[in-house]
Amino acid sequence: MSKLRFFIALWLAKLSQPVLKITKHNGTNFPGELALKICPEFLKYIAKPKRIITVTGTNGKTTVNNLICDALEMDGTRVLNNRAGSNINSGVATSLINGVTIFNRERFETAVLEVDERSSKKIYPFVQPDYTVITNLFRDSIMRNAHPEFIAGILSESFPAKTKLILNADDLISVGVAPQNPRAYYGIERMDTDVAECHNLIRDIRICPECSTELKYDYLRYHHIGKAYCPKCGFKSPDYDYAGAEVDVKNMRIKVKDARGEGTYKLLSDSVFNIYNVVTLVAVLRELGFEHEEIEKRVEKLEIVKSRYNEETAGKNRVIMQMAKDRNALACSRAFDYVQSREGEKELLLMMNNLNDERGWSENTCWLYDCDFELLNRENILHIICTGPRALDYRLRLLLAGVPEEKIDCEKDELTAAEKLWHKPGTDIYMFYGTDTVPLAMRVKAKIKAICEEAAK
Amino acid sequence: MKIEILYPELCNLFGDLANAEYLARSCEAELIRTSLSEKPHFIDNDIALVCLGGTTERGQLIARDALKPWLPELLKRADNGGLVLVTGNAVELFGEYIETDGGEKLPMLGVFRTHAKRDMMHRFNSLYLGEFENMKIVGFKSQFSFSYGETGEGLFKTIRGAALNKETSAEGLRRGGLLLTYLLGPLVILNPPFAKWLLGEMGVENPALAFEKEAFAVYETRLKEFSDPARGFEY
Numbered sequence: 125m126s127k128l129r130f131f132i133a134l135w136l137a138k139l140s141q142p143v144l145k146i147t148k149h150n151g152t153n154f155p156g157e158l159a160l161k162i163c164p165e166f167l168k169y170i171a172k173p174k175r176i177i178t179v180t181g182t183n184g185k186t187t188v189n190n191l192i193c194d195a196l197e198m199d200g201t202r203v204l205n206n207r208a209g210s211n212i213n214s215g216v217a218t219s220l221i222n223g224v225t226i227f228n229r230e231r232f233e234t235a236v237l238e239v240d241e242r243s244s245k246k247i248y249p250f251v252q253p254d255y256t257v258i259t260n261l262f263r264d265s266i267m268r269n270a271h272p273e274f275i276a277g278i279l280s281e282s283f284p285a286k287t288k289l290i291l292n293a294d295d296l297i298s299v300g301v302a303p304q305n306p307r308a309y310y311g312i313e314r315m316d317t318d319v320a321e322c323h324n325l326i327r328d329i330r331i332c333p334e335c336s337t338e339l340k341y342d343y344l345r346y347h348h349i350g351k352a353y354c355p356k357c358g359f360k361s362p363d364y365d366y367a368g369a370e371v372d373v374k375n376m377r378i379k380v381k382d383a384r385g386e387g388t389y390k391l392l393s394d395s396v397f398n399i400y401n402v403v404t405l406v407a408v409l410r411e412l413g414f415e416h417e418e419i420e421k422r423v424e425k426l427e428i429v430k431s432r433y434n435e436e437t438a439g440k441n442r443v444i445m446q447m448a449k450d451r452n453a454l455a456c457s458r459a460f461d462y463v464q465s466r467e468g469e470k471e472l473l474l475m476m477n478n479l480n481d482e483r484g485w486s487e488n489t490c491w492l493y494d495c496d497f498e499l500l501n502r503e504n505i506l507h508i509i510c511t512g513p514r515a516l517d518y519r520l521r522l523l524l525a526g527v528p529e530e531k532i533d534c535e536k537d538e539l540t541a542a543e544k545l546w547h548k549p550g551t552d553i554y555m556f557y558g559t560d561t562v563p564l565a566m567r568v569k570a571k572i573k574a575i576c577e578e579a580a581k
Numbered sequence: 582m583k584i585e586i587l588y589p590e591l592c593n594l595f596g597d598l599a600n601a602e603y604l605a606r607s608c609e610a611e612l613i614r615t616s617l618s619e620k621p622h623f624i625d626n627d628i629a630l631v632c633l634g635g636t637t638e639r640g641q642l643i644a645r646d647a648l649k650p651w652l653p654e655l656l657k658r659a660d661n662g663g664l665v666l667v668t669g670n671a672v673e674l675f676g677e678y679i680e681t682d683g684g685e686k687l688p689m690l691g692v693f694r695t696h697a698k699r700d701m702m703h704r705f706n707s708l709y710l711g712e713f714e715n716m717k718i719v720g721f722k723s724q725f726s727f728s729y730g731e732t733g734e735g736l737f738k739t740i741r742g743a744a745l746n747k748e749t750s751a752e753g754l755r756r757g758g759l760l761l762t763y764l765l766g767p768l769v770i771l772n773p774p775f776a777k778w779l780l781g782e783m784g785v786e787n788p789a790l791a792f793e794k795e796a797f798a799v800y801e802t803r804l805k806e807f808s809d810p811a812r813g814f815e816y
Contacts (some may be wrong), residue, residue: 273637336591489767493599516802
């Protein structure tokens, strides 16, 4: 009965695909949702590729997932992936449906799947990866993810025993996941930009997991990322199996060393997050048996998707869209840190409001007080406009962060806010937007560009 | 004047630490951060306010153990009117026990005849509107557990949203100067009238807040939103 139900689910899901294509709704999770509704054990029965790699974590999982897919596809390998869909169980189901024939015969050798941490319990009992990458675990949405210790617990309970974990050794929360599983660690040795003291508001693990003594660091990058040790009991971050080293941002190069050799790799961006992403990719490919030389060639051809950071020139200004995931203090802090580190005079538009929440509810703004708005208190940040439903909350937070009152303006309407920017020639205008505000952000960007271009005539 | 934050390395979720920082800034108080291994400063020193924030489920056990030796002094302080502000799930430390999903009862400090019950598969998220000493209180809840038992009148009287549990209107608990609420994060910043009341209780004459005008603008906007019956409350 279960098998029959499975095939009915598979066929109806397959049938839905051309309909979705005709109606221009392809790319949604509908086939997977339908299949799971008809057959709740659908993921158990559907054929899967022989080799499965999953990627999870708070930040960077989409980028790493795409990089692994792109790198593997370079020699013509067909890789089943969910990059066009979603990372929850119905998204994974949709991808697997795409990978089989109507007779449930698998058409792919390899799958690389991004998996949402909270969906792990629904996915991993049936889709058992050979390798799982955890990019990092940080505080995320308060409402959905609570805190990273909770997420680490979910992952520990979900991963199949056979799965080899590829973990960021510089993140002690990831390190603590599923201690019984086989594992390999990657990390980055001391960098010039490392600090001795943490200046971030969030440090999700501050005490030793063994004896609760406050941790110390040989080097600290940001938040809790770094090489930690306990001054009391001797607990410390694990040694790297794959060590990023000699980061050279000027020439955009990094070395990755392991027990079998080393390679020199192109950096895909100068942000530390993306430097980690390259090391993560190399660690995965080395685990899959690739030689450094081959990986070097592939990384050379790779690029990261620019949807989260986009720079355009308009008249005498540059207009830069910087995604700062709404309700995510960590993601916003990282975005703020990156922008404040850029040279030149800047004007900022803060529009990371969660508009979905605001439609019928009200955004939980606790995250503002976990987020490092202090990073925006810089001399070369000339003007900040707070916009959207939570504009007043942003203003108060900026004032408490020490930003001078005269630098801050408030305008609830985002398009009007675009007009109220100073558009001073030569300045860079940064728009911080969230996942909810993408279409609106595109309209705001167009308006800012038009004003800058008009002013330059 | 001094404000003490207990265990900031552990009890620091969701912006809770900002409360003490805001009050300290408003009255130019010195902030003292006491770690798990230290003797709390309020025992031997004049401290105007002690703050304890929310933590992880494992963190609750560590904080309980750290606080236990100092509980008699903390209660003596509270019974003499000394202020202790406890936010988020740190409330649960002061009940009799926390019952886990598996039915295990984790003993807590037993100050109140209440107990918390966790449901880790269902996170409760809501807005909150309540009353305290003729002031309206706005806030947020995001939690895995509710508290039951002898809740009494609580700290805040609930107008909208869930209180200690969904059956009572009592939000939080109070014993003398010991003020406990499940409301999260920057509760004090979100509620300038409450912040001014706290400063007054701390002994600040004619209390004024940092960026008071801007804080009231935020408060009034949120109060209007939360008082709108058309606005959803549970996420």
